[in-house]
Amino acid sequence: MSGTESEPIFIRASAKRNGITSVVIGLAGLLVSAMWLALAPDWLFLAGVFLTSASIVALLIGWFKLREPDHSIEISPQAIHYHHRLGNWHLDWDNVQRIDCPRVRKGLDHVDLEAIGFRIKDYAPFLRSVSPRLATHLLMEQRPLLFQNDDANCPSGSCYSETMFDDKQFTLSDGEVLTGIKAMLANRMTQLRSRLGFDVFVSASELDRTPAEFSSLMRQCQEARMNAVSAE
Known part of the structure; x- marks a missing residue:
């Protein structure tokens, strides 16, 4: 675009x-x-x-x-920037593997969640861009996503899990060991990936259009980025 x-x-x-x-x-x-x-x-x-x-x-x-900031998301040719009153995070386009609306199974049907999911390649750059205050907010905001459970022992899909409080150390791809709130966020990201297929989520309330429309826009931007890189 x-x-x-x-x-x-x-x-x-x-x-x-x-x-x-x-x-x-x-x-x-x-x-x-x-x-x-x-x-x-x-x-x-x-x-x-x-x-x-x-x-x-x-x-x-x-x-x-x-x-709140005037703009929640800034999409540049190099990266995606998320703005919040508690801090910011950014994702380089080269670190984005997939962007889509996460879906969960409800009986025989699949239902889109009111959010956008980002599946990323390397956690390290993302986690370094997140402030501790924003990391705490993300843990609280995205906690309900852990209730989206396909466990056969959880027919209601809203069962408690001890992984909600996973505070063990997390080792990044470059060997750096995270502790504290950053480690909790990293562990939460791995849990959400295993359940929903994405690592980072943005609520529909942070968007100016429906999640489906925003997902389409992001895919167009990602394609334009790939075309620009291949043309260099």
């Missing part, structure tokens, strides 16, 4: 939309509720409290939306 050949492609998270609107509604609601509580009769006091609470909730939602 032309975007991968020159300018980066920026993806704005759908979860960030209407942040300013939520803040404005919250502030307006607080103003109205202040006047309500000051002027309304006593029997309408509870309604004023409810309006105040709703306004505070709207204000907090807008504030959390505005805290």
Whole structure:
């Protein structure tokens, strides 16, 4: 695609939309509720409290939306960059093996998860790009994916597993030994690969289109990258 050949492609998270609107509604609601509580009769006091609470909730939602980076994903000719308020990670195109929507079996059918999966070739560059704070967030955010279990002893597909707390050391391909939160993330990636076929996941809420549409875009970018490299 032309975007991968020159300018980066920026993806704005759908979860960030209407942040300013939520803040404005919250502030307006607080103003109205202040006047309500000051002027309304006593029997309408509870309604004023409810309006105040709703306004505070709207204000907090807008504030959390505005805290997030303007763009969740940046697709450049060299790499894929993920941006979060707790940190960043990046994947070089040469380190990407596959990008697709992960699927799980539900009875006789296969269902797409509301996420995009990346299967990578070498964990080392990716793990070095992740800050400890973001690694902690990813462990918590992607924890529900471990409940997607095809184990014959788990008919519900939502069974507890001790691997959710796998904190043993992890050795990278170059011999470096990881401990702590980075080792936990690396072990989690191997677990998710064995269950879902991918190592790194981005939630649909971080995208500006459906996971299927984003997956198609990424495959086009990857193909354009391969064509550009072969032409050199």
